[in-house]
Amino acid sequence: MAMPASELSPEEQDLLRAAAERGDVFARFRLGKGLLDRGNREEAKRWLVPLAEADHREAVRALAWSASRLARTDSAYEAEAEHWLRREARVSQDHDVLVAMAVEMRGWASGRAAEAEQLVAGLAQEGSARAAGQLAFWDEDRDPAAAVQWYRLAMELGDKSAWSFLGECLSAQGRYAEAEAVYRPYADAGNSFARRKLQEVVRAQGESGTAPEPEQSELELRVGGLPDAVATAVITAAVLPFLQAVATQAAGDAYAKSRALINRILHREGSDDADPCQGPALHLVHDPQTGTRLELRGGELSDEALHMLTLADLDALSAPDRQGRTVTVYWDREVGLWRRRVQ
Numbered sequence: 001m002a003m004p005a006s007e008l009s010p011e012e013q014d015l016l017r018a019a020a021e022r023g024d025v026f027a028r029f030r031l032g033k034g035l036l037d038r039g040n041r042e043e044a045k046r047w048l049v050p051l052a053e054a055d056h057r058e059a060v061r062a063l064a065w066s067a068s069r070l071a072r073t074d075s076a077y078e079a080e081a082e083h084w085l086r087r088e089a090r091v092s093q094d095h096d097v098l099v100a101m102a103v104e105m106r107g108w109a110s111g112r113a114a115e116a117e118q119l120v121a122g123l124a125q126e127g128s129a130r131a132a133g134q135l136a137f138w139d140e141d142r143d144p145a146a147a148v149q150w151y152r153l154a155m156e157l158g159d160k161s162a163w164s165f166l167g168e169c170l171s172a173q174g175r176y177a178e179a180e181a182v183y184r185p186y187a188d189a190g191n192s193f194a195r196r197k198l199q200e201v202v203r204a205q206g207e208s209g210t211a212p213e214p215e216q217s218e219l220e221l222r223v224g225g226l227p228d229a230v231a232t233a234v235i236t237a238a239v240l241p242f243l244q245a246v247a248t249q250a251a252g253d254a255y256a257k258s259r260a261l262i263n264r265i266l267h268r269e270g271s272d273d274a275d276p277c278q279g280p281a282l283h284l285v286h287d288p289q290t291g292t293r294l295e296l297r298g299g300e301l302s303d304e305a306l307h308m309l310t311l312a313d314l315d316a317l318s319a320p321d322r323q324g325r326t327v328t329v330y331w332d333r334e335v336g337l338w339r340r341r342v343q
Contacts, residue, residue: 008034020047025056033062041066052084055091058337061308064088068104075109095123096130103134124150129157136165144173160315167197176201294318295330305331308338316340 008016013034019027032047051059064084071077082101089097102116117138123131136150151166163182170179179201186194308331317329317340328341 008038025051029056029059032059036062036066052087055087057088057091060084060088060091068101068108071104071108073109078105078108078110078112081108095126095128098123099128099130099134124153127157129154129159129162132157133159133162133165136162136169140169140172144169148173148175164193164197167194167201171197171201171204176204180205295328305338 008031013031016027016031016034020031028047029051032044032051035041035044036048045063048059048063052063061084064081064087067077067081067084071081081104085097085101085104089095089101099120102120105112105116105119117135120131120134124135132150132154136147136154139147139150147169148166151162151169154162155166163186167179167182170176170182180198183194183198183201187198317338318327321327321342326343328343330339330341331337332339
C-alpha cells in the first residue's frame with residue numbers, strides 16, 4: 001500500500017537522518033517535520049528546535065502550530081505555543097501572526113478570550129487591518145453596531161474583502177441604504193457578488209430597476225446553498241475572493257466554517273454524485289476571468305494550511321500572469337506554504 005504523501009517511509013527517514021547528522025539544514029527540517037506529523041514530537045524537536053532558535057521560519061511555524069493544536073486540550077502546552085507563535089511574528093516581521101495567535105488563544109484549554117481580544121484591539125489601534133476585521137467578526141453577534149465600525153476601519157486600513165462582510169453586517173441589521181452604498185461601487189465595477197447583494201438590498205427597500213443583473217457562475221452551480229457567511233466570494237467563481245472568504249473564516253472561528261466550505265467543494269457532502277473513490281483526489285477551481293486556478297487535494301488541507309492562508313499575500317498569490325499563462329495556487333505541504341505555479 002502506498003504511503004500518504006506527507007508521511008516519510010523508513011528508507012526516507014534513514015536517508016534524511018544520515019544527512020541531518022551531517023548538518024544538512026533541509027534534511028533536519030524535513031525529518032523533523034515528518035516526525036512531527038506522525039506524532040513523534042520529542043524526536044522531532046531534537047531537529048526542529050535548533051533550527052527554530054536560529055530563526056528558521058518553517059521550523060518555528062511547525063513547532064508553533066503543533067503546540068497550539070495540543071494546547072486546545074491541554075493547557076500545559078499553551079506557554080510553548082505562545083512562545084513559538086510570538087517568535088514566528090518576529091521572524092516573519094508580520095504582526096498579523098499575533099492576530100492568528102489570538103484566535104488560537106480563544107480555543108486553548110484555559111480559555112483566554114479576554115486576553116486575546118485585548119491583544120487584537122491593540123493591534124487594530126496600531127493600524128492592523130487584519131486585527132480590525134477580526135474584532136468585527138467577533139462583534140457581529142454580540143455588538144453588531146461595533147462590528148460595523150470595525151469593518152469600516154478594516155476597509156480604511158486596506159482590507160480588500162472587508163466591504164463584503166460590512167455589507168452583510170449592515171443588511172443583517174436592516175440598514176439597507178448603508179449596505180447599498182457599500183455594494184454599489186463594487187457592483188458598478190463588475191463584481192458579480194456585489195451585484196447580487198445589491199439586488200437584494202434594493203428589493204428590501206422596495207426599489208426596482210436600479211441594480212445590475214448578476215452573472216451566474218459555474219462555481220455557484222457546484223456549491224450553491226452554502227451559508228452566506230462562508231459563501232461571500234464563492235459565488236463569484238473567482239479565486240482571489242474565494243481565498244479571501246476562506247481566509248477570513250479561518251481567522252474568525254478556529255477553522256470550522258472554512259473547513260466546511262473546503263469540504264463542500266472537495267467532497268460535495270450530501271450530493272448524490274459524490275465521488276466514491278478513496279484517498280487524495282485533485283480538484284481544480286478555475287477562474288476564467290484571470291486564468292488562475294486553485295488546486296485542492298482531498299484530505300490534504302489541515303488546520304496549518306488554513307492558518308497559513310490567513311497570513312498569505314492573497315493578491316500576489318492569485319495575480320494573473322502578465323503573459324497570459326495559467327497560474328495555479330496550491331498548498332505545498334512539504335514546507336508548509338501556499339505557492340503559485342505558472343504554466
